[in-house]
Amino acid sequence: MKKILITGAMGQLGSELTTILREQYGVDNVIGTDIRRPDEDSPLLAGPFEILNVLDAQNMADIVKKEKVDTIIHLAALLSATAEANPQLAWNINMGGLVNALEVARENNTQFFTPSSIGAFGPSTPKVATPQDTIQRPTTIYGVTKVSGELLCDYYFQKFGLDTRGVRFPGLIGYVTPPGGGTTDYAVDIYYDALKKGSYESYIDKGTFMDMMYMPDALDAIIQLMEADPSKLIHRNAFNISAMSFDPEMIAGEIRKHIKDFKMTYKVDPVRQGIADNWPDSIDYSAAIEEWGFKTRYNLETMTIDMLEKLRVKLSITDR
Ligand code: AKB
Numbered sequence: 620m621k622k623i624l625i626t627g628a629m630g631q632l633g634s635e636l637t638t639i640l641r642e643q644y645g646v647d648n649v650i651g652t653d654i655r656r657p658d659e660d661s662p663l664l665a666g667p668f669e670i671l672n673v674l675d676a677q678n679m680a681d682i683v684k685k686e687k688v689d690t691i692i693h694l695a696a697l698l699s700a701t702a703e704a705n706p707q708l709a710w711n712i713n714m715g716g717l718v719n720a721l722e723v724a725r726e727n728n729t730q731f732f733t734p735s736s737i738g739a740f741g742p743s744t745p746k747v748a749t750p751q752d753t754i755q756r757p758t759t760i761y762g763v764t765k766v767s768g769e770l771l772c773d774y775y776f777q778k779f780g781l782d783t784r785g786v787r788f789p790g791l792i793g794y795v796t797p798p799g800g801g802t803t804d805y806a807v808d809i810y811y812d813a814l815k816k817g818s819y820e821s822y823i824d825k826g827t828f829m830d831m832m833y834m835p836d837a838l839d840a841i842i843q844l845m846e847a848d849p850s851k852l853i854h855r856n857a858f859n860i861s862a863m864s865f866d867p868e869m870i871a872g873e874i875r876k877h878i879k880d881f882k883m884t885y886k887v888d889p890v891r892q893g894i895a896d897n898w899p900d901s902i903d904y905s906a907a908i909e910e911w912g913f914k915t916r917y918n919l920e921t922m923t924i925d926m927l928e929k930l931r932v933k934l935s936i937t938d939r
Pocket of ligand 1: 735
């Protein structure tokens with residue numbers, strides 16, 4: 620990775636990835652792109668930034684050529700709950716954007732990363748220790764686009780020799796940019812509400828386990844995988860990865876260690892609960908460990924300490 624283009628740079632993952640890649644690969648070597656321009660005080664504007672609608676293949680190709688990009692990190696996509704509310708739009712953006720990005724990558728022979736998700740699994744997938752290679756029959760449009768995307772990336776690798784790589788991200792938890800439209804977002808919202816209100820009303824029911832990961836580990840994983848020796852990669856699109864699996868009661872309990880009177884109530888959202896019920900409880904990520912040395916630094920306990928510390932500063936909260 621020498622000259623990197625990121626789509627969806629204003630999103631939860633993209634905003635932090637752009638910053639960390641600029642630190643590691645040089646500010647001028649990481650071009651952030653998104654469908655609109657960030658606020659003038661956004662750190663994204665500390666380096667090159669272009670407005671790019673991923674459905675505009677010509678503009679994408681022009682930027683890649685102009686900037687002599689050698690790596691495309693394609694993040695622009697709708698998340699699971701938003702996608703379920705508008706399946707046609709989700710197909711158009713998630714698949715249309717991916718097809719364009721893969722074609723531009725092929726024409727310019729770049730390295731390519733795009734994330735898949737635990738959403739690529741479905742009700743007939745083994746729920747516990749979900750294997751790397753297993754049944755993938757998701758029942759959400761998000762899952763359909765993720766499985767199709769995995770297959771398409773593998774196809775570009777096999778057919779055209781394009782260096783495509785990907786991971787199946789679990790829920791990502793971070794304090795910089797809030798997520799939007801996902802099923803796992805509750806695990807971010809809970810920290811904000813715990814500090815602001817001392818309570819949280821969860822739309823995911825107790826006893827619902829999902830895989831999760833703290834943002835610094837997710838960023839490391841992308842860099843580790845993209846820098847991995849290709850001859851060691853048996854899989855490509857996409858690797859199971861995870862750092863922890865918990866239900867709402869467990870994260871609430873962890874928060875209560877720091878905010879004693881934190882209260883948790885439930886008002887279950889049938890749509891997001893339905894999505895979560897069809898995802899794994901915990902996935903097996905041994906292939907990622909074996910093939911490219913995947914490792915994490917944070918568990919629920921250490922992530923909670925860091926999240927609360929960072930959010931207290933961000934939200935200027937001193938009384939909780
Ligand atoms: C979502 O909840 O949609 C995402 C994901 C797990 O892919 N966070």
